Amino acid sequence: MAPQLDNYFATVDNMAESFIDRLRKAVAIPSVSADEERRGDVVKMGEFLATELRTLGAEVELRELGKQPHKEHLDLPPVILARYGSSPDKRTILVYGHYDVQPALKEDGWATDPFTLTVDDKGRMYGRGSTDDKGPVLGWVNAIEAHQKAGMEFPVNLLMCFEGMEEYGSEGLDDLIVEEAPKFFKDADAVCISDNYWLGTEKPCLTYGLRGCNYYSVEISGPAQDLHSGVFGGTAHEPMTDLVKVLGSLVDVDGNIAIPGISDLVAPLTDEEKALYKDIAFTMDNLYESLGSKTGLFDNKERTLMGRWRFPSLSVHGVEGAFSAGGAKTVIPAKVTGKFSIRTVPNMEIEAVDALVLAHINKVFAALGSKNTCKPYLQHAGKWWVASPSHWNFTAAGKAVEHVWGVKPDLTREGGSIPVTLTFEQATGKNVLLLPMGSSTDAAHSVNEKLDRKNYVEGIKLLGAYLHYVADEPMS
Numbered sequence: 001m002a003p004q005l006d007n008y009f010a011t012v013d014n015m016a017e018s019f020i021d022r023l024r025k026a027v028a029i030p031s032v033s034a035d036e037e038r039r040g041d042v043v044k045m046g047e048f049l050a051t052e053l054r055t056l057g058a059e060v061e062l063r064e065l066g067k068q069p070h071k072e073h074l075d076l077p078p079v080i081l082a083r084y085g086s087s088p089d090k091r092t093i094l095v096y097g098h099y100d101v102q103p104a105l106k107e108d109g110w111a112t113d114p115f116t117l118t119v120d121d122k123g124r125m126y127g128r129g130s131t132d133d134k135g136p137v138l139g140w141v142n143a144i145e146a147h148q149k150a151g152m153e154f155p156v157n158l159l160m161c162f163e164g165m166e167e168y169g170s171e172g173l174d175d176l177i178v179e180e181a182p183k184f185f186k187d188a189d190a191v192c193i194s195d196n197y198w199l200g201t202e203k204p205c206l207t208y209g210l211r212g213c214n215y216y217s218v219e220i221s222g223p224a225q226d227l228h229s230g231v232f233g234g235t236a237h238e239p240m241t242d243l244v245k246v247l248g249s250l251v252d253v254d255g256n257i258a259i260p261g262i263s264d265l266v267a268p269l270t271d272e273e274k275a276l277y278k279d280i281a282f283t284m285d286n287l288y289e290s291l292g293s294k295t296g297l298f299d300n301k302e303r304t305l306m307g308r309w310r311f312p313s314l315s316v317h318g319v320e321g322a323f324s325a326g327g328a329k330t331v332i333p334a335k336v337t338g339k340f341s342i343r344t345v346p347n348m349e350i351e352a353v354d355a356l357v358l359a360h361i362n363k364v365f366a367a368l369g370s371k372n373t374c375k376p377y378l379q380h381a382g383k384w385w386v387a388s389p390s391h392w393n394f395t396a397a398g399k400a401v402e403h404v405w406g407v408k409p410d411l412t413r414e415g416g417s418i419p420v421t422l423t424f425e426q427a428t429g430k431n432v433l434l435l436p437m438g439s440s441t442d443a444a445h446s447v448n449e450k451l452d453r454k455n456y457v458e459g460i461k462l463l464g465a466y467l468h469y470v471a472d473e474p475m476s
């Protein structure tokens with residue numbers, strides 16, 4: 001019999017404004033993990049979350065992780081470990097999320113201040129972190145509060161692990177998960193992560209795979225300081241010119257990775273797997289809507305989905321130290337650092353990819369015959385993850401989606417990365433489910449990131465409903 005959730009749903013609807021207010025407070029804390037200057041705000045956001053949870057009666061610990069690797073002057077932000085309920089008669093679900101966000105500046109092209117939650121007349125709630133991942137993290141907090149307000153018993157024991165470095169490769173968290181697997185996480189029966197997105201705007205999904213990410217810096221230096229290009233142009237090897245050649249050697253315009261040996265690491269596509277793509281509710285128009293253009297690499301949905309989920313990709317992100325302002329400064333930058341990443345898929349191992357990338361860059365640079373110095377290095381890495389969706393954790397989530405949204409969810413993989421997903425699976429030995437709240441048009445990591453009010457409110461219902469179905473599901 002389906003759990004009786006009408007009271008819970010009505011309470012969530014009644015509390016919607018206060019839940020939006022909680023998100024507004026969270027978005028106002030610019031917890032950008034990649035920005036050293038914002039480290040205090042990342043800590044503040046962790047403390048905000050801890051206070052919200054304590055107020056609701058959860059037991060909360062702030063775990064320090066020590067210094068940030070390669071940046072020893074910086075303390076890593078704390079991991080929030082929390083427990084709500086400890087009944088031996090209930091199942092225990094471990095949820096993970098992150099309270100840090102990607103960088104955001106108004107001048108990047110935001111229509112509104114990125115750290116002021118701005119709700120438009122269509123219920124689109126704009127703000128950095130709204131969908132990635134403050135909305136979903138607060139979804140768990142809100143689900144606890146709505147149960148209390150509704151006078152309903154919470155259906156499971158909830159363990160929570162919220163980190164503040166996910167957008168910077170989850171520095172330090174792997175070790176904590178491994179250490180706590182037999183301690184704080186020992187009662188967990190399954191794991192749930194809400195930190196990805198639907199494929200489109202209408203149909204919810206459950207996600208059973210993620211790509212990994214090897215993130216690189218290539219530092220090229222030569223002159224002792226920036227130079228006047230009129231005085232020194234034509235007399236010295238220029239770091240930026242070298243870097244453009246190196247970056248240009250990595251990938252072609254059709255998205256093919258040009259590093260020798262990379263494609264040999266990719267697991268071959270089977271006929272069985274190929275057949276999965278046609279039934280997924282996704283159209284080329286979904287892609288164009290998310291892109292805001294028609295500049296897709298492929299003209300059909302199957303190949304597009306494969307490009308996102310099951311083949312690697314290489315993206316060039318930026319150049320530190322290069323002239324980037326408006327105007328026409330005639331400078332030769334003395335030192336430039338190119339940033340690029342490779343999204344990895346089965347069976348690409350971090351170390352194997354790394355060896356090929358470094359060998360390729362060193363070879364390309366050597367062939368330039370430049371007297372500058374080139375230093376490529378792996379900045380951070382996370383492994384890909386693919387799980388089995390044939391588990392009661394997924395069955396319960398599927399029923400919850402049908403109850404809340406009235407439709408069976410698609411089973412999807414995700415092109416992005418959540419580095420600790422595999423660690424949770426391996427360290428706890430439990431099934432991991434990704435249960436997204438936001439949609440394909442949310443523009444995570446981009447300008448004008450948003451979460452639709454409907455996805456937030458129904459998402460809070462969904463997280464709560466999932467826990468009820470989990471409580472009812474027979475162990476398989």
Ligand SMILES: C[C@H](N)C(=O)N[C@@H](Cc1c[nH]cn1)C(=O)O
Pocket residue numbers: 132133166167168169195196213215382415416417418419444
């Ligand atoms: C999918 C998740 N919400 C996310 O955005 N993950 C980041 C994590 C990351 C950062 N560096 C490497 N991985 C992403 O996929 O970019």
Ligand SMILES: [Zn+2]
Pocket residue numbers: 102132167444445
């Ligand atoms: Zn993100």
Ligand SMILES: [Zn+2]
Pocket residue numbers: 098132133166195
């Ligand atoms: Zn995220």
